[in-house]
Amino acid sequence: MLDPDADLGRRAWLPCPRCCNDGCSTCAAGTSCNLHWRYLLANEARLVFLQCPGCMHRWWHDTEFGVGDNQVNSNQLPDSPASPGQAA
Ligand SMILES: [Zn+2]
Ligand SMILES: [Zn+2]
Numbered sequence: 001m002l003d004p005d006a007d008l009g010r011r012a013w014l015p016c017p018r019c020c021n022d023g024c025s026t027c028a029a030g031t032s033c034n035l036h037w038r039y040l041l042a043n044e045a046r047l048v049f050l051q052c053p054g055c056m057h058r059w060w061h062d063t064e065f066g067v068g069d070n071q072v073n074s075n076q077l078p079d080s081p082a083s084p085g086q087a088a
């Protein structure tokens with residue numbers, strides 16, 4: 001059953017974990033294959049919710065990059081400002 005959020009205008013080219021496109025040279029080349037694509041149903045931070053139009057499987061895919069937050073080296077900031085008791 002196709003998700004009501006499925007929209008041809010929002011597609012993603014990611015392999016389906018159920019019917020992955022092994023052997024397709026277009027997919028292997030990393031180009032936008034016009035046979036093998038997924039509906040992009042939703043996205044939340046670095047996760048995207050996809051549906052495969054081939055087998056109707058739906059799943060969350062981790063894109064492994066954040067929306068802007070990977071560029072900020074927040075963990076390079078000092079833990080705390082220099083405490084008064086510490087020698088400089
Ligand atoms: Zn599939
Ligand atoms: Zn393909």
